[in-house]
Amino acid sequence: GENLSAEAEAAKAIALEQMSGNVQWSGPETSPAPIPGKRIAVISCCQAAEGAARPARSMEEAGALMGWEVDVFDGAGDPVQQNQALNAAVDAGYDGIALIFVDTPVVSDGVARALDANIPLITLGSLHNTPAHIPDVSHDWIHQAKGIGAYMAWKSGGEVNALMLKNTDLYITENGQFKGAMDILTDPAFCPDCDMDVKDWSLANLDTQPAAIATAALKADPATNWVWCFDACMSRVVRTLIASGQGSTLMGAGYDCHGENLGLIRDGMIQAVCAADPRDWEAYALMDNINRMIHGQDVVDHGIPTRLFDASNVHELTEHEIDEGWQGDYDFRSKYKELWGVDG
């Protein structure tokens, strides 16, 4: 029963496409057999963040299947410590190193040493930024972000008045999540009447700044109908807005689809949509690519899917997925076991 403008219809099409759970395997069909006993160092940007801790756990899980020893290092959100961990991993002679949400340029000292030492190095969540020959396994961030932008345009009939809470610490949030959403929101073909108020914040102030900005900005401009930032930020914003009795007419758009945020969406608490990526799957894909690199082969694209969830399709997730995150609507675990010729 919606009466949508042509632009909004166009946006809707993009969004709907990303909301369906129609996933096909488009990854590799073969993989070299893992050589048992390899040691892999996983350096996580910050184990205190669920979005990084979750794939770290899955890498341990996959490593166990492959007969590998996987050690997780916590970079504690600090590039200095991340670099220190990277150096330690190089010095300890690991057979492969994985970085989770650690931007390679920010730890270029350790990266250079790893490359010098010919240790396979791969990232999750660093886009394909410099240096180009460090592969990243994660999904297509821009594509996914366009879905979010389109969803926003669609749901407000092409009249988005958004507070964009842009985190500035990570390359992918800026050049993936933010860029993709803005691509749609600033495109007159989808969003002719859209108005975005962009506010920066940094992870150091995750617990204070986004919420403070949001409460004030919302009062200053009651016409604001969207607030945008990734899930960890969104949940803090939502909870603070609710605590201060605000936000009844507001919608929230986030990334990651953590359990907490899916709960907010289901309960109609401000957040309306989130964009999920199967981070466990990405972890398996990363281990698969490291396996290839150890064998001296090229990495391959694993065709990681993404999906948008809102109140209309959140019920399609299992209880387990609400706790542990979306699993990609595909039994990737069996697929990788098959590829690696292992079982467990």
Added chain:
Amino acid sequence: MVNSAAIETQESRAGGSPILSAKGLSKRFGSTRALHEVDIELTPGRVHALLGTNGCGKSTLVKVLAGVHTADAGHVEWHGSDPAIAFVHQDLGLIGPLSVAENLVMASADGYRMTKGRIDWKRGREDARRVMQDWGLDIDPDRAVETYGPAEQTMIAVARALSSLPEHGGVLVLDEPTARLPVTEADALVDTLAELKSHAVSILYISHRIDEVMRLADEITILRDGARVYHGITDMDRDELVRLVVGDTVAAVDKAPRRQKGRPVLQVENLWGMRLENVTLDVGQGEVLGIAGLVGSGRSELARTIYGHQPSLAGKVVLNGQDVSCASIRRRMKAGMGYVPQTRAQGLLLTMDIADNITIAKMRDLMRGPSISERLEEAAAKDIVKRMQIKIGGLHHAVATLSGGNQQKVALGKWMRRDLSLLVLDEPTQGIDVGARTEIFRTIRQLAETQNVGVLVLDSDLEILAEFCDRVVTMATGRIRDSFDGDDLTPAVLERAVYGH
């Protein structure tokens, strides 16, 4: 050193049974023996004086009694129940930022007065005002203690202790209460204490002022290096008592002939300050000029202003013909000034070691190449320690661990390393024992005579001033009143000039 076996211990004259007896108290600080098997008893209605040179352990004994230090051995026994005991500690134990009234109530036996669960500030303030009036002190109970000068603070501490004693009985321990008091106030305090005897108060009294002790004490205990070397009644004469305390005879003061003042090193011209009014005076080369006056007469402000530690409002300070009125302390030092402030803590780097404190005022002569030579530094420090007879555990012990008197010697000693033309000393011998006091003044005179240093001494002890100074001026309410020299300069004359009797 006197052979301690030669010192007899007399039994005290019977005077009622003791209320408190300490037996075999021993206390060490690192390698320093502060107390060694000391026995002492306090008896109601009697004043027990505790004497001894600087660092012999007097304050340590007081702190053991107060429970601040735990003795390594020995014990303290109370006879009778629930004694009220009040202290005037050597460093007073006042809380500077808090008001006089609060300092009083906080430490009083019954503490804060409460009304309906709250502190009754009004009553506390009134009580404090009354106490101040009782002791004839012009002190505002609302003001922070730290805004008062040392003499007033001492009186606050004394008033606090006295007011917390019961009508009858109780124990009062005073650790050099008169060191910072001018003679009139000191006399008044001694009178008060004498009166307390009739209220059956047991008093432990520490002082370096032998005359006070002679007047007040019923029995005395003398410590040397932490050990008791004498205990008995005060039936000896002054010189004998001094000999017992110092362990040696103090040579009769060499009545050096008063000297004519030479070319002036310091000229103060029409100086005005917060309290100073049109002060004009000068100090000649090699002259020791004393300033006498009541508390609050502005002596210390004059000293501070001359040294540049407090700005003047108008007028001139001229040193060796050079106008230094607007110069920094550093420049005045370079021009030849030295200064020892009246508050000891202001003159010392308490947490730093003794050698540092002695050498900090002049390091140029300690350099070996680009760095300070440890050997030269230690030699320099050792030299001063020897010259000033400072009792130390080691050159690298913190100054804070020295006894009060020895700290004072360090504060003064550092100036001996500089080329001085004027030395300003504000109460230089407060808390210094009789033997050392003479030594210090001898050193000062020597400095004046052999090196032509002009010395400006502010001291509340008029006898000392009369003895050692070439000339003494008196101050009252910020003004210079009289000047005495030659044969006019006697303690009696000074007393009349200062106190008007």
Added chain:
Amino acid sequence: MATRRKTKMTFSTLTSRYSLLIGLGALILFFTAMRPDIFPTLANAGSIMSDNAVLTLVALGIMVPLIVGQFDLSPGFVASLAVMMTAGFLSEYQMHPLLVLVIILTVGAAIGATMGVLVGYLQLNSLIVSLGVGSVVAGLVLLYSGGQIIFKGIPKDFVAIGQTRLFDFVPMPFIYAIVICTIMWFVLTQRPAGRRLYAVGANPEAATLIGINVPRSILIAFVISSMMASLAGFIQVSRLGAGHPTSAQAFLLPAFAAAFLGATSFRPGFYNVWGTFVAVYLVGTGTTGLFMLGAESYVQPMFNGVVLVIAVVAARLGVIRRNRAEVAAARRRIPEPSGPSELQST
């Protein structure tokens, strides 16, 4: 000290004593003038009250060690532990909130007591002890939470504790803050126990000499600080309805800033309850107002910094002005040609 009432107050003493309050007033007027439509509303006042209540508790807490002359750098970590324990116990074991409160206050007290013993009795440096203990507590938070947010199973009526507004206006957390401020003010200024804390901070040796148990005072101060941090964590969960493992760590610097700022007002030179309270709300109001004006995020830290510096400078200028007045008064005594005194030479 508390004996100030009688001192005659000049206008300049008054303004310097209440500079923070004046600053807060000025800020409110300014933002009201700028955004008369949205700033001076009950709803906005309510959210400012609510948003800063938890910080108020942490700031009051650290103030107590500051009063006895010690630093407590741990409250952010202790509050985080309380956040995670509160959320965890409520959701996992369905404990009664009161029981949870008792448990986390006990844990807080134990942490505070640990620091208090190390600082008070062993006489260790409080900065290093509280940093060390805080670091261990941070580890405990990670251990307990694994970095995960706890959001499920937090009962509705528990959240009501933090989100209800009295008369649709005054948020409960603000009321808790006010109540605790009042109690602390009472104890610190009207009870001997509080006065002794100030004595310990001003001069521990002298305090010892007048029979105050300095180590115990320090112990108590740390216990209070940690318990306040725990309480703050508890209320934080009820406000937000979830437990974020790092949410309370951000309180550290603002809490110190508030306590320092507070010491410039009301009772200048002493850490005091109402100064701290107003300081928290001064900065909080500024933050909200600035963002309402659409300020970029870099403006907020700059504003905070400038407020801090202005407040201390203003307090200092008050003192300088008073001294000047005294000097001027003294000058008036000097007879006419007070200039270069060449009148007389010896």
Added chain:
Amino acid sequence: MATRRKTKMTFSTLTSRYSLLIGLGALILFFTAMRPDIFPTLANAGSIMSDNAVLTLVALGIMVPLIVGQFDLSPGFVASLAVMMTAGFLSEYQMHPLLVLVIILTVGAAIGATMGVLVGYLQLNSLIVSLGVGSVVAGLVLLYSGGQIIFKGIPKDFVAIGQTRLFDFVPMPFIYAIVICTIMWFVLTQRPAGRRLYAVGANPEAATLIGINVPRSILIAFVISSMMASLAGFIQVSRLGAGHPTSAQAFLLPAFAAAFLGATSFRPGFYNVWGTFVAVYLVGTGTTGLFMLGAESYVQPMFNGVVLVIAVVAARLGVIRRNRAEVAAARRRIPEPSGPSELQST
């Protein structure tokens, strides 16, 4: 002060004076025993040296205000500003690194001078001033960078300044740190100027009375601290190859921890260069060692906390043990034990 050589040292004095060094040794032995294959390698030693060199500079910097009795809470922000300016100027304007260095040192000096004037000459509380100024600087960083990381266009040979290892072993940043430590040690202990700084910290009033310009000393201390923070930021960029706007803020607490820890060793009771240096590397070695043992992430903060507390406790127990030994020796000299002291306090 500098003169400790001659004092006779007992075994227990030695162990307590060098407890940090002993701790570092013990840690190295422990990790070597646990991971003999990977821990005790030249490469790993090099990495540890390199990874902690920047922190060393910040810690040495804040030590100077600590010596004059003041706190500088700003160096994390100042270092961040230096990081962003260095990265920005190199990449945007292709400036020569030396020019960049001169500029950021000048900016650092200006920031330090601002704090120094406020603290030294206006006699404002250093905690609040440095927090305030630091906060303003944090705003500047955001303003300049928009929070963005700068990593493009940082020249290779600039990065070499931070990443080269001499003889494939000793990293350049470590060499800078050692050189600066040595200079600072020399000035602080061997030159009158250093003595005077300690004197200011011990008693500013007494320092004034012996002709030391206390305000200027404080000014200088803040200037040094800020310049060291700037230098640290500069080297940080060359080490990491990018400018991260908040990466240097994490230095604040570890830098203080190192300075405090350092003051328990070498010259116990005084902030000192080599103590600080060893403290940084003690904690840094622990971090890497724990990584190599594959410890869970919660272990890291706990380890740091425990090290801090143990270090101060050990230093303290050293003192207490010394006193005990002396008391015991004294007792033995006392002819007859006079029983337990049943002292009574008032």
